[in-house]
Amino acid sequence: MTSPSLPDAVDVVVVGAGLAGLRAARTVARAGRSVAVCEATDGVGGRVRTDVVDGFLVDRGFQILNTSYPALRREIDLDALDLRRFVPGAAVRDAEGRLHRLADPRRVPSWAPRTALDPLLGPLAKARVAGLALRSLVVPPSRQARAPERTTADELARWGLDGTPTETFLRPFLNGVLGDRDLETSSRVFSLFWRSFALGDLTLPSRGIGALPAQLAARLPADTVHLHTPARRVAPGRVETPHGTVRAGAVIVAAEGTAAAELLDGRIPAPRTFALTTHFHVTAEPPTRRALLHLDGAGGPIVNTLALTAAAPSYSPDHRHLVQSTVLGPEPLPERDLRRELARLWGTPVGAWDELATVRVPRALPAAVPPTPAGLRHPVSLGEGLFVAGDHRDTPSVQGALVSGRRTAQEALAYLSAGTR
Template sequence: MEKSAYKINIIGAGVSGLIAAQILENYGYHPTIIEATEKVGGRVKSDHFQGYTLDRGFQVLLTSYPVAKKYLDYKALDLQEFLPGATIFKNGKQQTIGDPLRKISLLLPTLLSNIGTLSDKVKVLKLNTLLKKKEIATIFKEDEKTTLQYLEDFGFSEEIINDFFKPFFSGIFLEPNLDTSSRMFEFVYKMFGDGLAVLPKKGIQEISNQLKSKLKNTSFLFNSKVQEVKNNAILLEDGKEIKSHITIIATEASSLISNLKNQETVWKSCDTLYFETEQRVIQKPLIGLVANKDALVNNIFYHTSVATDAKNTKELLSVIVVKNHQLSEEHLIEKVQKELNDYCKITNAKFLKRYQIKNALPNLTNIQYEISSTETKLKSTIFLAGDQLLNGSLNAAMISGERAALGVIQTLEDGLIVDELTSEYQ
């Protein structure tokens, strides 16, 4: 049987599904991607709205992700760089801190800021040096503790934890208490230190679009929601059945396979709200952190502080809320606008759009960096992919997609499948 004749279906056109398709194509297979929505991207999507490009959730690409460097053409993405630092709003004041070893202009404001003690600043340099030397494989073999416990054990003061580490990493981990694994903290901190945080000029969707553009022999079924995955068939919600030699589930699998119902991934949620303002209170491309434990707002960013494809002359501001709340959308918007005014002196922020992201990041323990291709196999004809198998990151999504595809290829080339469908396609 020709490789191109195998019916290999991938459920989910997110990053892991797109990478899986690329690997399968590289080996001569012609997969089909079945996607519930109207376009590729999964959680890495953007929308055009009132002249702006709005990412579905504030996201950045870390250029030092090892697997991202392998699969993405950074130059073609027209990446816009953030400065390696943050602006902190505390007690009505605005202070900027950052890594002066990478951006000398941040030296003076960092030294003059009263964020943390002198001892804290020395410890930051010590942590930078430690993680720069530490191999990724070593990080993921360390005993796990919470990120908060890690920072306390490292000797950081309560002040710098509350003023910098909590708001900064809460925005990355999407939980306010730094309960996330210390492995993830070390990995992300290392990635920030080894490279840059960037955004494509046309929005985060460009990452997904670029991966799709590389696919030459992959078919797509959009607006096709899957109801159930069987050994050799996929049942869509509209009643259509698709024959499948092998299926890769590159999305949450528990609802699609009957015996996985009790193994559902727990997800972290967040709100991203976009506003339009007349001017910026942070002039440079820096994330703004609200260092107030009672604040609902976690962090802010002016997307127009870097080059964008916006067709407006005003400023685009995103606001992230990671704390759980029971507010209606109207009351949430009102509270956020009040906090922007009270804490950041941002007045007259005009609300544009809210993204309530229920499945923003997988909530995982015993997080891993790597997975073998055989570990992605659920059944002889069903494989799993997605960052929920490893850790919540774009890098992990790519690794899992690659490994699932290699598992499929190994299974087919080793002749491990009893092919009940072959006769139907010959």
């Protein structure tokens, strides 16, 4: 993906080879325009990457790929990713130490009796959760993105799901998905997420989440992506790097939101972000053979833990098993505390588990808190041929990154066309 030298000039230069940047570059290339992508690191993907540690696949923190995202289905050959599916549900350890296994009865009919009879949520709470899912399926996404806005916590309370349903199930589940400890996320965003859970499979590519950006990059013309090429300065019509300056008719900054704000000299505000830290352990004996997300219904520091190899054995180079566990914030949990909590959540000794890696993602997700723009879309054109893309301009998700990349590139192409008339 690297090339000997940067081009002197292209139609569009993209800063950042994350999902938004790669999607923008592909849109430009398909329109017949020349494009160069400048990436500061040694690989594509940004926050959606996979490293190899002692032969194990280690994703950049907690990753789950939801197959219901329309932009994902349009742009990605999902069959080629060899997706491995998780059970659409969760196992919840309550404060008394009991384990509750719940699944969507529509998707896993064999679990319907168990889920219906499980005492973690009462019949009324289960009916309200079902009603929430039905509303998200019936109401068109465009209306959900413009609905009256409140926080997610307030939205759950409006549905009568505050208290026990939130604290034992919904909060730990949403904490990991949104990175949002206090459920301040906009109800518009929550509604769209809930729709995606109701419609899609929760999966991971067999070769790690990094297979997603790798596929996008492979569809670009040769020598489009320039690795180890950080943008030192961005200005209308040019991007300055340690390897030279690239001139362009349009510049798209597709870096993470805080980095984008710095490069753009305050033309956009730096978004508030949520941090996640994920611990990876290796064990000879798996804590479970079910591909099911485990949650802490007692409010402990681990928001979720998952035996990755239960769904994707390919994450391991041999017979051993890989377990990931995520906490909120940029700091890892002290090892002694971590192992105590893991033993409680899994209900099994973990002293023999080997620590493999700890992945800190200090800016894992932009905070989509009220007030958000109607339609959940922030402007991407900054004037003078400067544009900005990323999940901080749409929704904090793979869907948001891909949609942002496409629409930003389309605006940049329209700008170029207007300039040649």
